[in-house]
Amino acid sequence: MDTVLDVRAVSKTFGPVRAVDGATFSVRRGSMTGLLGRNGAGKTTTLRMINGVFLPDSGSISLFGSTNGGDATRDRIGYLPEERGLYKKMKVFEHLLFLAEVKKPVTAAVRARAQKWLERLELSDKRDAKVEELSKGNQQKVQLIGALLHEPELLILDEPMSGLDPVNVVLVRRILQELKGEGRTILLSTHMMAEAERMADDIVLIHGGRVVLSGELGRVRASFGKNTVHLAFEGDGGFLNALPGVARATVAPNNAELQLSEKADPQAILQAAALRLKLSRFEVAEPSLEEIFIERVGGSTLSGAEAAP
Amino acid sequence: MRKLFAVFKREYLQTVRKKSFILLTLLMPFLMAAVVTIPGLLIAKSFGEKRVAVLDGTGRLQEAFAPGKIAAAAVEGAGSQARKMPGAGSGLPTLVRPEYTAFTGDPRAAAAPYLSRLTGRNLREDRKLDGVLLIPVDAATNAAARLTYYSRSATDLIGQQMISEVASRALIRLRLTERGVDPALLEDVLRKTNVDAVQVSSTGEQKKGGEANFIVGFVFAALLFLPMIIYGVEIMRGIVAEKTERIAEILISSMSALQLLGGKVLGLAAVGLTQISVWMAMGGLVAGAASGLALAAGMNLGQFLRPAIVPWFLIFYLLGYMIYVCVYAVGGAMANSEKEAQQATTPAMLVIMLPWFLLAPIIMSPDSKLATTLSLIPLFTPITMFVRVLVSEPPMWQVGVSIALTILTIYFLFWAAAKIFRVGILSYGKRPTIPELWRWLKVA
Numbered sequence: 001m002d003t004v005l006d007v008r009a010v011s012k013t014f015g016p017v018r019a020v021d022g023a024t025f026s027v028r029r030g031s032m033t034g035l036l037g038r039n040g041a042g043k044t045t046t047l048r049m050i051n052g053v054f055l056p057d058s059g060s061i062s063l064f065g066s067t068n069g070g071d072a073t074r075d076r077i078g079y080l081p082e083e084r085g086l087y088k089k090m091k092v093f094e095h096l097l098f099l100a101e102v103k104k105p106v107t108a109a110v111r112a113r114a115q116k117w118l119e120r121l122e123l124s125d126k127r128d129a130k131v132e133e134l135s136k137g138n139q140q141k142v143q144l145i146g147a148l149l150h151e152p153e154l155l156i157l158d159e160p161m162s163g164l165d166p167v168n169v170v171l172v173r174r175i176l177q178e179l180k181g182e183g184r185t186i187l188l189s190t191h192m193m194a195e196a197e198r199m200a201d202d203i204v205l206i207h208g209g210r211v212v213l214s215g216e217l218g219r220v221r222a223s224f225g226k227n228t229v230h231l232a233f234e235g236d237g238g239f240l241n242a243l244p245g246v247a248r249a250t251v252a253p254n255n256a257e258l259q260l261s262e263k264a265d266p267q268a269i270l271q272a273a274a275l276r277l278k279l280s281r282f283e284v285a286e287p288s289l290e291e292i293f294i295e296r297v298g299g300s301t302l303s304g305a306e307a308a309p
Numbered sequence: 310m311r312k313l314f315a316v317f318k319r320e321y322l323q324t325v326r327k328k329s330f331i332l333l334t335l336l337m338p339f340l341m342a343a344v345v346t347i348p349g350l351l352i353a354k355s356f357g358e359k360r361v362a363v364l365d366g367t368g369r370l371q372e373a374f375a376p377g378k379i380a381a382a383a384v385e386g387a388g389s390q391a392r393k394m395p396g397a398g399s400g401l402p403t404l405v406r407p408e409y410t411a412f413t414g415d416p417r418a419a420a421a422p423y424l425s426r427l428t429g430r431n432l433r434e435d436r437k438l439d440g441v442l443l444i445p446v447d448a449a450t451n452a453a454a455r456l457t458y459y460s461r462s463a464t465d466l467i468g469q470q471m472i473s474e475v476a477s478r479a480l481i482r483l484r485l486t487e488r489g490v491d492p493a494l495l496e497d498v499l500r501k502t503n504v505d506a507v508q509v510s511s512t513g514e515q516k517k518g519g520e521a522n523f524i525v526g527f528v529f530a531a532l533l534f535l536p537m538i539i540y541g542v543e544i545m546r547g548i549v550a551e552k553t554e555r556i557a558e559i560l561i562s563s564m565s566a567l568q569l570l571g572g573k574v575l576g577l578a579a580v581g582l583t584q585i586s587v588w589m590a591m592g593g594l595v596a597g598a599a600s601g602l603a604l605a606a607g608m609n610l611g612q613f614l615r616p617a618i619v620p621w622f623l624i625f626y627l628l629g630y631m632i633y634v635c636v637y638a639v640g641g642a643m644a645n646s647e648k649e650a651q652q653a654t655t656p657a658m659l660v661i662m663l664p665w666f667l668l669a670p671i672i673m674s675p676d677s678k679l680a681t682t683l684s685l686i687p688l689f690t691p692i693t694m695f696v697r698v699l700v701s702e703p704p705m706w707q708v709g710v711s712i713a714l715t716i717l718t719i720y721f722l723f724w725a726a727a728k729i730f731r732v733g734i735l736s737y738g739k740r741p742t743i744p745e746l747w748r749w750l751k752v753a
Contacts, residue, residue: 051562071312071564079562085555090323101315102563146559 002029003065004154004185005050010059011209012045019045021209022059027154027187027202032180034200034217035189036293042209043189044082047158050187051079063154075103078152082159082189084143088132092123092142095131099146110149117145121171136163144172148179155179157188161195173199193290203289207297221286228291229258229269232281243272250291255281257291312564316572317579320547324580334584338591359405359439359468362423363476366446368411373479375409405472408438416443424459442472449483526672526696529622530665532585533629533692540581540630541637541658545650547573548641548730557730566731567724574638574723578630585626621698628715629691633661635722636688642730664692675701685711687718 005027012020020042027033037043048054052069063073096114118124121141205213232255241249245264250257266284363374412419426438440460448454458469551557644650671680675697684693690711697703
């Protein structure tokens with residue numbers, strides 16, 4: 001397995017706050033890895049350390065097999081920071097070329113690529129507009145083009161979907177899939193579990209600055225076993241979490257996800273539910289990422305205790 | 310180097326293409342010309358209207374106050390001060406229009422009607438007076454006699470000086486004539502003696518132009534204030550903006566802080582030099598035209614300026630420019646907002662301005678201990694050493710040492726700015742501890 005990024009026991013402290021606490025994970029070449037966690041879990045600090053914005057207090061970060069972080073390494077990375085930053089007075093196209101130029105020489109090919117990306121992201125009419133004239137979502141798309149214009153091998157995206165409308169989310173998702181198809185490695189952070197579930201091959205779940213779970217998404221889910229019941233229904237599902245054998249339930253107005261305790265019988269649940277609800281779906285499956293997340297992280301947060309690794 | 314150049318290019322082009330930059334560059338020389346000439350013209354204009362009643366108790370000074378004579382007499386007599394006064398001798402018909410009256414008897418009684426014209430309202434324009442000069446009856450014979458000048462404003466100094474100068478010279482003539490001196494002889498005796506300043510250098514060349522040196526020294530110092538006022542602040546703002554607009558994060562993940570700040574500082578320095586080159590070219594054209602005119606009129610302005618100082622001008626200008634800009638860069642790097650940056654740089658700027666306040670003494674005694682010491686302190690070198698080179702011949706080792714020290718200081722300031730900037734970004738509002746800072750200075 002070819003590793004592009006290897007983070008080993010990395011810690012970073014800001015004053016009294018331990019933002020990242022001994023985080024260890026790696027990113028496979030050609031994979032899309034989701035860095036998941038709640039707000040303030042340490043995702044952004046971790047990504048900043050990988051990009052050399054922060055220096056870890058301890059631990060090591062190796063990129064493309066090297067730990068020195070010089071220009072040769074930097075230029076192979078494209079970075080979309082969480083706090084978007086563009087020169088407001090610059091024209092979009094010029095700005096893109098500038099962002100590319102700090103990575104690699106601007107050639108005719110780079111210009112052509114910039115034009116192509118603008119068209120692809122429906123920004124070609126904004127080519128000569130000033131950045132400040134663009135909507136927030138459009139600025140975000142410009143920043144995204146800036147991150148990938150120099151054709152980086154590793155693309156690091158901090159919350160790439162935040163601020164985008166649903167149409168743009170689909171567009172960006174498709175583009176990221178294509179980039180992955182070209183063999184590029186993508187590391188993206190998000191707090192949207194459904195998003196990660198849809199896109200990521202691998203996940204790294206971080207909480208309280210610690211990596212609480214990491215690995216291939218499929219394996220992570222499988223390791224939690226087929227102990228989850230997904231329901232879709234009409235009626236009042238409020239009673240579901242009180243059923244015998246249900247360890248925990250997430251009940252929405254017309255669907256629910258039930259975590260069964262060990263040895264509970266899904267059939268008994270089905271019968272009990274069918275008595276009081278008009279069911280349109282009943283499925284025994286692996287838990288969703290959201291459920292895994294809540295099980296690993298949510299409970300400890302609610303009880304106020306430190307998250308156990 | 311490519312990264313530094315990318316930042317340099319962006320910084321330069323973005324600024325030079327701004328409309329405000331183009332307007333300022335093209336209009337500033339006219340603005341400056343207006344600032345310099347308009348007050349002079351206004352003074353000259355208001356001055357041309359002065360109407361003074363001369364009440365002569367001796368009754369024998371009428372000739373001295375004859376219209377037309379007074380301007381020439383004032384210029385000749387009042388010496389350099391009046392000559393430098395805007396409008397003086399520039400062909401204004403009369404600077405002071407005297408209204409001569411001889412009187413006898415009580416001076417108070419004689420003066421009364423004129424004094425009422427001085428303060429009275431509802432008078433016809435040509436009856437109004439700006440001043441009344443009273444020459445007592447015994448003025449020609451009594452050496453202790455005093456003239457009295459009445460005016461509405463106690464600060465009518467120019468009018469008072471001019472009219473009293475004329476009156477006192479007229480009285481001297483009168484007294485000498487009374488004592489039997491030949492009037493023809495008087496004219497020769499009373500002629501003003503002018504002094505030409507000549508600077509002797511070690512190579513033996515002799516140059517007139519002490520006053521021109523003064524002007525060049527001040528122009529140089531004034532030109533150095535532009536980068537302090539305009540571009541220093543611009544760089545400071547730019548650096549703070551990198552942080553507040555969060556562009557720093559993406560740039561710092563692509564290049565070192567030295568590359569980033571190097572590109573920024575050099576880019577804005579190039580902007581400033583472009584602007585000043587344009588101004589100097591415009592000024593040069595005007596000066597060229599002026600010296601052409603002067604040459605046609607039989608004067609050689611070139612004798613006031615040695616071509617040899619041009620390289621010094623450029624060297625010290627560049628040094629001054631860079632050192633001031635780097636001071637601002639450090640200020641910008643330390644601060645998290647523009648206001649904070651202003652506060653950080655203000656004391657430094659006051660220190661840097663020290664030679665400006667000492668410019669006159671330095672020009673007058675360029676080899677004094679004060680001038681020598683100041684010229685060897687990097688922050689003060691650009692202005693003081695240039696002035697010394699301009700008006701004197703300081704030892705070459707001093708010039709060399711001062712330039713070397715200044716270059717070192719510029720490099721140090723720049724390096725410090727880059728490091729502080731880097732640490733500032735890392736800490737994001739939180740003050741880094743000393744060990745943290747030290748570790749970063751080593752790594753970044």
